[in-house]
Amino acid sequence: MGLQWTLISCFLYFEIGLCVLFMLPFISPQVWRKIFKSRLLSFLSNFSYFYVRLLMLGLGVAFLSSISQLRKYDIDSDKLEDVTLSMPGAAQNYHIHLLRAQRNFYISGFTLFLWMILNRIVQLITAQAQLQADLKATHKQALSANEVANKLLNDSSSSGIQDTRNDKEENLANSEKEDATKNLEALKTKLEKAEDELCEAKTELKQTQTDLMTMKSQSEATKCEYDRLLEEYSVLQKKIQQDSNKKDH
Template sequence: MSLQWTLIATFLYAEIIFVLLLVLPVASPERWQKFFKSRFLKSLSSQASVYFLVLLAILILFFLDAIREMKKYSSSEVEAAHSHLDAEMQVNMRLFRAQRNFYISGFALFLSLVIRRLVLLISTQATLLAESKAAMRQAKSATTAARSLMAQTQTSTAQNTTNEAHDREVTELKEKLAKAEKELQTEKKDKEAVKQQAEAVSAEYDRLLEEHSKLQAKVEVGDGEKKKDA
């Protein structure tokens, strides 16, 4: 294997390992979010899109080159079938290498897109979880404040039942309590919406993992058949 294809194959293996780390429950979305926002990655974020496009362009070039080699040696294989056995074996070997390079570059290109999508999904999930926790804290704080106001109101009512000013205060406190309960209901609805979004993100993870497993199985079957043919 030449140097450039060795580098692409190494890059493919690194992508597979990184995808497994993202998909498997190795770390929580919050930890991945901290890693993505680390100083090193933050320094690269301004030019990340440029690097990604350059990487895609390189992989596409190698992918097209592999397709060209496959077509070239596929036509040469027909010609070599009527020539010497050694020439036919040489053509078959080069065709096998071209097919191998086609799968390597193709899956490297595909996993680059998968990794980009997974990173975006994990970042979105981490943001939704953070918003959900903040909403729950606000709801609990509103409930505690409402209960405290009610306790103060009951004590004050028992001591000043004939005081009109106190009655007005009770009315105001009840209104505040009703408002706090409405806010609590709103926060609960927001939490349910965040939960549904997080479940949708998890479903998207599962779908991408299943697609990756199917494609990897196809590659292994294809490589096995080529080795048998060789």
Template structure:
């Protein structure tokens, strides 16, 4: 294998390793994104598009060269088969060169394909890390909003409970005031009843006294009338 194809094959093996690292759960998308945005890669990011296009151009050139070699040696082998097998060594050399051309075609083709795959994986991993960060931020906002809503509901509940307690306290104070008023009225009524009872007792005593005096007067009158008759 010539030097350039050895380099292309090594680059293909490197791409396979990179694809495995990106596909397997070696690191989280957030870590990959932080690696992609490191200072070293940020320094290369300005020229990354140019380097990538240059790499694709080189791989396309090698792919076209491999296709040309395949067509060349395929045509050569077909002519040898039509001409007979007189030159077995040249036929074997042609088959070997065709095999190498096919091998180079697969190497360059897979290297080109994996370059596109790696670029796409890097973009998808970066987007996934961004979406995860946005979802985490949204979850934190939702949790903070839920906490604020719960605290607001708790405050409203406390305010409502305080209002209910104030209304109950006010009603209790009104009832106590009414009870005090009724008790005062009851005490006044008891005093009035006692005064009326004492007045009734005094009136009864006065009535008894007057009745006794009246009976005494009647007796005196009766005695005086009897005395007058006897005379």
């Protein structure tokens, strides 16, 4: 494996590690939001903006190059048989080059795909943390408005035994009570809306995590298939060498 593909593989493993870290249940979205908003991470994000874009451009070029290599070694089976008859070792060389092209294609493709998934996961975690903060603040406002409404209700009930000189104050208390009730209803509506948005964000995040686990399983299966084909190639190569030695003797 060349140096560039080794670096891309290391970056792919780094992305998989980040995805697994984001999926840990004991780290709350509020903690991740504080980390994302920290000064150190903000400084690193601003400083590495250009280099990250340059890295994505390099990954795109590597992905297109792997596609070109796949098309280069994509030949018909009839042509491959003709080449095998004329040059016995050409088929093995063809298969090893094809396996390398497929490996490079999967590595670069999964790296780009995981980068997009990571960006989406960060957005969902940030949105979920914001919704939880809004939900908590709205809940506190609703409780406060409810306490004010109950207090005004008790005050208006106790003032009913006073004489007609307190009618003006009673009307004012009733008006404040109605305003507090309206505010309470508005806060309840906002609270219900925030809960719905939070549920949608959790559902989308769960779907993204499921897609990530599926992709990880496919990547491991591809790696196992590559190792198996490489072992078969080694066995065939040893067999060809043994046949060549027998012919020489």
